[in-house]
Amino acid sequence: MKRWGLICLLLLALQGNALAANAVALEEMAISEQALETxxxxxxxxPLSQLLGDSxxxxxxGVNASLDLSLPLPALKQTSEVTLVLNGTASEVLNEHSQLLISLNDRVIEQYPLNVAGETFSHQVKLPVRLLKPGYNSIKLRAIQHYSEQCEYPLAPQLWSQINVADSGFIIDASQKPVPVLLSELNHLFDRASWRQQESVTxxxxxxxxxxxxxxxxxxAQGVAHRYDFVPVTLLHQTLPADVATLQREMGSxxxxVIIGQKKELSGLVDFSEYPGxxxxxxxxxxxxxxxxxxLLALFAEDDKALKDVAYAFAIPSVPWPERHWASIGKLTLPDRAQLEQRFSIPTQTSGAFPLRALGYQSRTLTGVDADSIKLNIWNNTWQGRMQVRVHMAYASGMARQSSLNILTNGVxxxxxPMSDPRGGAYENYAVTIPAGVMRPGWNQLEFQPVMVPQSNGGECQPFFTGNLATTIYADTTVQKFGGDELHKKDLSMLTGQGYLFTHLPLGKDVAFYLGQSxxxxxxxxxxxxAKLSQIYKRPLLNAYFGLAREKLNPEVVQHYWIGALNELPEDVKAAVNRDLPDSVELKVPLIQSASIRVHEGAEWLNTLMEKTGLRKTPxxxxxxxxxxxxNGLNDTVYAISTQLDDSPDHIVFTATDADHLQAGMNTLVDYSHWGQLQGLVAFWQPDDDKLTSIGLADAPFSAFGLRGGLGLWVSQYPWRAxxxxxxxxxxxxxxxxxxxLQYRRRHNQY
Amino acid sequence: MLTLISFSFISISYQSQMLQSAVLLGLLVLCYMLSKRIKSSRQQQWLRLGIIFIVTFLTFRYLNWRANDSLPMQFGLVSMVCGLLLLMAEAYGLINMLFGFFINAQPFHRRPEPLPADQSLWPDVDVYIPTYNEDPVIIRPTVIAATQLDYPSDKLHVYILDDGGTSQKCQDPDPVKAAAAKSRAQELKALAEQFGATYLTREKNLHAKSGNINSALSHTSGDLLLILDCDHIPTEDFLLNTVGLFLADSKLFVVQTPHNFVSPDPLERNLDTFSTSPAENELFYDVMQPGLDAWGCSFFCGSAAILRRSVIDELGGLSGRTITEDAETTIDAMSLGYSTAYLNRPMVSGLQPETYSGFVVQRVRWGQGMLQIFLLKNPWLQPKLKFTQRLLYTNFAFYWGFASSRLVLLLAPPAFLLAYINLCDATALELISYAGPVFIASMIATQYFYGRVRWPFMSQLYEVIQSVYVSKGLYEVFRNPHAPTFKVTPKGERLGSDFISALAKPFYLLLLMNAAAVVWGIHRYIEEPFGQGAVAFVLFWAVLDLALLLGALGVMLERRQLRQEPRVPHHETVSVSGPQFENVAGSSIDVSAHGTAILIKQSQLAATQINSGDTVRIRFHEAAREFDAIIENSHSRSDGQWQLGLSYQFHDTADERAAVHLAFHSSDALIALNRTRHQGRSIIAGIAIIFSFAWNRGLMHIRQWLKMLNPEKQS
Structure with missing residues (x-):
């Protein structure tokens, strides 16, 4: 027995050394986004951080936990080898029945023990290439964890393992793969299953x-953006070259x-031989x-007006293009405006209500004991106004009575x-009121926190089942804001899609992009x-204006985007931004926001009624x-500024000292990390710099002075005086x- | 006032709320106690307003708390809807109470205006006695009394308006009905001829009572019209007390007097409270009408009222768009700028409907009619009305919402205790702080304003028995305001034996639900220690509802009744001579137009000397009247006296006139009679009475019902 024990110890030590050596080797191998020639x-x-959104x-x-990954595989790439590098740590109490299963598209491809005695583990998993498919591949890391062979508590805190996302990732060897040159395969040319952080199209x-x-x-731009879906894309405009060689050179990588123009202009670049005469x-x-x-994707017509129809067709991503390399467009009819407006109405203007769908949220089912919360950022353009959330939800049967869905605002x-009916249930309009005072001006985080408790905790060998811990929160859950005072400057964060973008008219009719020059x-x-905004809006902006700033402003437009070098912008826009750029820049830094709060002495319904009818206005x-x-020294800086023009608060200006800087800055801005940093009233950054600086209301502390129920407090404090x-x-x-x-009686002779 | 309302809207701590409530309740009790001692009307006015504003303040505080802090808005749709319904029912009750305060802020106790000495200046008066299908025996004393009114005979014209003897009725396709109509018409014609009245009828029965009166207008020409229901026997001083008011005010349209009843309504009869409790209608005629009169809003109630003929002519007759032609005609007259007056002096002796179903027919008609007026002749749209008149006519319709409100209050405890529907998001402390004070305050205010004419919780009992059918009736009006038709209140019904009213069925369901709620509530009180406060509160409420429902069932157990004529108490020394005795002294208990009840000491008369059917001669000493009479019945009382029931034997018209005169000539006697019944009860006694009704008559009803379900056992 002793000899067997020694052998076991020796084997364990050797295994440990081998694992440690692997870990060191992998740590040395830096995971990067860079593509290397092989x-x-x-x-x-x-890196996994790119797939998961953070590191x-x-x-x-718990006894059974998993992490889902989605590995993109571009249609234009032929993979020869894909290795998953996994670095992690496991609890030291896990026994030999604990294992890490790795499956690819539902097939288990590898399994590793998790009883690594508290050491880190490192695995390099070769993914079978034959199981990979173009598009997205599902990879599941499933940890089956035990600390005892007897009865164990399935949710015991010592049952854990950890994947170190920052040190893990995929190493992919791939080569270019030609795809059939067919319009029906157009989406493969603008493939959202991309390995790059940012795509580029000329x-x-x-x-x-x-x-x-x-x-x-x-x-x-919209057509390209919609096909790439969420993948950031930069568009590089070039003037039509004289020949293909020049074009190829200017395309770069x-x-x-995409070339667009009148047919005669493209004749030297495009082979129209098979196109019908x-x-x-x-x-x-x-x-x-x-x-x-x-x-090369060519959009062409006899004249510019007809060309616009072709562009419309391209901008609609779901057009079923034929299995040919060309398509002649006879007629494109867009829905007329009256019809559109009938079908497209968002009641925000009158009721202040909107569904979560308007925030880009899609119905989600939250599962498991440790289900994540749903966190949504809501822009509050008011102060003191209260908010009501009317939750549409369903929950599964078989949960314990203690289960509930908590609604938190800013952590409160x-x-x-209650999700207390063991038979499960659904609520269509469960109203939760967020009282005045909890909401702050600017961004507020609305959190749906599920607390799903299984009917038994599994201890002492009780049956334990977590499979049916599930709650769905539907996207038609409604948020409504009541009363309060509007803040008159829109925050740049609205561009990030966290908040509701407040576009009311159909297909972006109320949105305009004004160019300083062409x-x-x-x-x-x-x-x-x-392209970025159409990805954020998640709907087509076919009716948005895109043109030179010199055009007459459309009164229906409520969201104005100005793009241009400072000197090319109209004078009033320039004045609203900063007249002295780039020699100097004057920045207004918010110090504090304050408001004196009107005291509501109870009678909330009365006060609300007065606010709604406009009889009472908040200061x-x-x-x-x-x-x-x-x-000095500001020549390289690019600015995004939210400003007010002609009493309209929705003007956002993107500008720099010259157009080249603006272009470079915009390319930098649209990537994941920069775009997410946009906030406040002014943001500025330098091209190719990681940091983006924002100045805005959100940075300024908000102080509201006033004592809610002041007289009531006085009465409570001094009851006898009261x-x-x-x-x-x-x-x-x-x-x-x-x-x-008495006067009445005298007047009516009632004695 | 706004300051007071604002003050009531402030949210304060429970301790402060309880302190405020305790002090205000203390002041309220003080005002109430002082009101019993103080006689000065000036000081009474201070106390009255003190009580009104203290209760109003507490009510506002309660409603504010209910609306803002205790609505169950977060427990699902069912709970929210039920909670709002309950709030509406509660708010309804409290607003109704505030309307009552407004009406009673300064009641006007009007006095009669003397008539000029020169009788030639007195106006001609037509007395209309409309009848439809009532027994001529009921009509007879009314006609006799009307012809005996103290008024110059050349200026007094009495008419029987017979809608039961119209050509339409007499030519009914059913020969039996036609014969009965003809026979009844002949009888009434003979009655009219015998006592100097005029018999009028018409071709067709159009527009019910208002049509009948309007038809008669073309045959008469008096300056004033006295309208009397056929069972409303007037006292002889009726015209002397009322006509003077018309001479004093040329814009006066109507003088209404109380409907005074000398028979019990079904509740009084079946719960045996007639001799001790104030009559149900006294709350309206003794308290509310003087209040309405102060605001220029008393109104014609269909009988015992005198109207100016010229105004009726200006209006084109009595109004008939609704089934309450009386109140409708009043609002039309007010719209022409005429005024109304109320003289609080009982001057008629009438009959109440005997049965619960008759009572329901009457109340549904009133409720439907008032709602019809609101919908078809909206007081806010009528010209020339004063604000208070518009407001109070709104209240007349609003008042009938009590039926639905009461139903909600009866259903609330089962909803909470049985169906687990959260109706009020409150803790026991909150309920004690807010609901407790307003409950006590409203009880004290009710006692102050209405305690003399209504025992505590009797209003709730009346509301319960009307709740289901009045709600249904009002719903019909909402659906089609023109739908209701005039239904005559049945009066003078004879009930041969005890029986359960056919209308009792919905109350069994309500009773069952509340009984189950009490049982389950006790279970919940034991099993749910976390919610004991709220459960206990609702349990108390459910027990009270249960007692009210049992009391209501007691009302619906109809008791046997044979006598049908109006009979008034009458205490006078009499002497009786019979075949076997001479001039035996005794005393009268009550009298009617056809007989009397007397007491004779057993020491003066042996049992063998009293034989049913014997004819005796009775002499009323103070009235100096003598009648031959037959002994109808006799029985020995525990106080050692014989009680004899005598039926008069009239030899001529003068005898019959004398009997009517003896019984009904004096309004002073009616006032004295009512005073004997104005004995209030304390709140505790009121609760005890309700529980005693529930225990005795309610359970008796259930036993009777169980017997009906099991006829074998019954046999």
């Missing part, structure tokens, strides 16, 4: 600045180029001569919805911004700002009434 093609390194370690708790057009052509460029406007895709991995619990750099910046918020002026006062009032009312009654 013998067979390119090597791509895809927080992921905790796998758009070529003539140097003309006709309004339809500019509008077409805006639509092309872009795999796809009488074909009018159309769209055509082809490989670039000499490089089967680069593609405001209501708890040079390629400004066009590139504007198209890149348009405005006072913003105290310091002003600082920086001089009583005397009350009796005096009562006596006065009685005296007065008696006099009036």
């Amino acid at each position: 013998q067979t093609g390119q090597r791509f390194e895809l 927080r370690p992921r905790h796998l708790s 758009v070529f057009s003539a140097e003309r600045t006709s309004a339809p052509l500019l509008a077409s460029l805006g639509l092309v 872009s795999q796809v180029a 009488n074909g009018g406007p159309g769209i055509l895709v082809q490989q670039l001569p000499g490089d089967e991995n680069q593609y 619990l405001n209501g708890s919805i 040079d390629s750099a400004t066009l590139s910046a504007a198209m890149t911004l348009t 405005p918020t006072n913003l105290t700002e310091a002003t600082i002026e920086f001089e 009583l005397v006062l009350l009796l005096i009032f009562l006596g006065g009312v009685i005296w007065l009434t008696r006099r009036l009654l």
Whole structure:
């Protein structure tokens, strides 16, 4: 027995050493996004943090826990080898029955023991390439964890393991793979299953600045953006070259180029030989001569007006293009405006209510004991106003009576919805009121926190089942804001899609992108911004204006985006931004927001009624700002500024000293990390710099002065004085009434 | 006032709320106690307003708390809807109470205006006695009394308006009905002829009572019209007390007097409270009408009222769009700028409906009619009305909402205790702080204003028995305001034996639900220590509802009744001579138009001397009247006296007139009679009475019902 024990110890020690050696080797291998040339093609390194959105370690708790990953595989890539590098740590009490299963598209491909005696573990898992498919592949890391062979508590805190997301990722060897040159495969050219942090597309057009052509460029940007879905994309505008070689050179590393123009302008670049002779406007895709991995998408027509129709068709991502490399577009009819407005109405203007769907939220089912909370950021343009959430939800049967869905605002619990019926249930309009005072001006976090408790905790060998711990929160759950005072400047964070974007008219009719000038750099910046916003809006903005700022402003437009070098912007916009750029910049730094709160002495329904009918208005918020002026050295900086023009608060200006800086800055801004940092009233950054600086209301502390229920507090504090006062009032009312009654009697001869 | 309302809206701590409530309740009790001692009307006015504003303040505080702090808005749709319904029911009751305060802020006790000495200046008066299908025996004393009114005979014209003897009725396709109508018409014609009245009828029965009166207008020409229901026997001083008011005020349209009843309503009869409790209608005629009169809003109630003929002509007759032609005609007259007056002096002796179903027919008609007026002749849209008149006519319709409100209050405890529907999001401390004071205050205020004419909790009992059917009736009006038709209140019904009213069924369900709620409530009180306060509160409420429902069932157990004529108490020394005795002294107990009840000491008369059917001669000493009479019945009383029931034997018209005169000539006698019944009860006694009704008559009803379910056992 002793000898067997020694052998076991020796084996364990050797295994431990081997694991440790692996870990060291992998730590040395930096996971990066950079693509490296290999013998067979390119090597791509895809860190888990890119797939999961952040680099927080992921905790796998309990007897059965899992982490789902989704590995993209672009259609234009042929993978030869995919390795999953996993680094992590496991609880030292896990026994030999504990294991980590790795499955790819529901097939278990590897399993590892988790009883690593508290050491870190490191695995390199070769994914079978034959199981991979283009698009998204599901990879599940499932931890089965035990600390005892006897009865164990399935939710015991010692049952855990951790995946170190920052040190883990995929290493992919892949080569280019040509795809059939068919319009039906168009989405493969703008593939959202991308390994890059940012995609790039070059758009070529003539140097003309006709309004339809500019509008077409805006639509092309949207078409590209919608196909890439959420993947950031920069659009680079170039003037149509004379020949293909120049075009190829100007495309740079872009795999796809879009060229748009009149048919005659494109004749030297596009092979129209198979396009029908009488074909009018159309769209055509082809490989670039000499490089089967680069593609050219051409949008063409006889004139610019017809060209815009083609651009419309391209901007609609769900058009079923034929299995040909060309398509001639006979007619495109967009719904007329009256019909659209009938079908597209958001009641926010009148009721202040909107569904969570308007925040981009989609119905979700939360499962398991440790189900994540749903956290939504809601922009509160008011202070003191209260909010009501009317929850539409369903919960599964088989949960313990203690289960509930808590509603929190900014971390403060405001209501708890019982999920106490063991048979399960649903609520259509469970109202939870967020009282005035909990909401703060600016961003507020609304949290739906599920607390789902299994009917037994599994201890002492009780049956334990967590499979049916589930709650669905539907996207038509409604948020309604009541009363309060509107803050008159919109925050840049609205652009990040965290809040409701408040577009009311159909298909972006109330949105406009104004360009300072029509040079390629400004066009590139504007198209890149348009692409980003159409991804954020998650709906087409076909009716949005995209053109030069010199055009007459449409009174229906409520969201104005100005893109241009400072000197090219209209004077009033420039004045609203900062007249002295770039020699100096004057920044207003909010110090404090304050408001004197009107005291509501109970009778909330009465006060609410008065506020709703406009009989009572809340006083405005006072913003105290310091002003600082920086001089010199600001030439490289790009600005995004939320400002007010002609009493309209929704003007956002993107500007820099020149168009090239603006273009470079916009390319930087639209990536994941920069765009998410947008907030406040002013943001500025330098191209290729990681940091973005914002100044806004959210940074200024908010102080509201006033004592809610002040008189009530006084009465409560001095009940006897209040009583005397009350009796005096009562006596006065009685005296007065008696006099009036006596007068009445005299007048009516009632003696 | 606004300051007071604002003060009541302030949210304060429970301790402060309890302190305020305790002090205000203390003041309220003080005002109430002082009101019993103080006679000065000036000082009474201070106390009255003190009570009104203290209770109003507490009510506002309660409603504010209910609306803002205790609505169950977060317990699902059912709870929210039920909670709002309960709040509406509670708010209804409290607002109704505030209307009562407004009406009673300064009641006007009007006095008669003397008539000029020169009788030639007195106006001609037509007395209308409309009848439809009532027994001529009921009509007879009314006609006789009307012809005996103290008024110059050349200026007094009495008419029987017979809608039962119209050509339409006499030519009914059913020969039996036609014969009965003809026979009844002949009888009434003979009655009219015998006592100097005029018999009028018409071709068709159009527009019910108002049509009958309007038809008669073309045959008469008096300056004033006295309208008397056929069972309303007037006292002889009726016209002397009322006509002077018309001479004093040329814009006066109507003088209404109390409907004074000398028979019990079903509640009084079946619960045996007639001799001790004030009559149900006294709350309206003795308290509310003087209050309405002060605001210029007393109104014609269909009988015992005198109206100016010229105004009726100006209106084109009595109004008939609704089934309460009386109140409708009043609002029309007010719209022409005429005024109304109320003289609080009982001057008629009438009959109440005998049965619960008759009572329901009457109340549903009133409720439907008032709602019809509100919907069809909205007081806010009528010209020339004063604000108070518009407001109070609104209240007349609003008042009938008590039925639905009461139903909600009866259903609330079962909803909470049985169905677990949270109706009020409150703790026991909150209930004690807010609900407790307002409950006590409203009881004290009710006692102050109405205690003399209504025992505690009797209003609730009346509301319960009307709740189901009045709600249904009002719903019909809401659906179609023109739908209701005039239904005559049945009077003078004879009830041969005890029986359960057919209308009792919905109350069994309510009783069952409340009984189950009490049982389950006790279980919940024991099993749910976390919610004991709220459960105990609702349990108390459920027990009270249970007692009220049992009391209501007691009302619906109809008792046997044979006598049907109005009979008034009459205490006078009499002497009786019979075949076997001479001039035996005794005393009368009551008299009617056809007989009397007397007491004779057993020491003066042996049992063998009293034989039913014997004819005796009775002499009323003070009235100096003698009648031949037949002994109808006799029985020995525990106080050693014989009680004899005598039926007069009239030899001529003069005898019959004398009997009516003896019984009904004096309004002073009616006032004295009512005073004997104005004995209030304390709140505790009121609760005890309700529980005693529940225990005795309610359980008796259930036993009777169980017997009906099991006829074998009954046999």
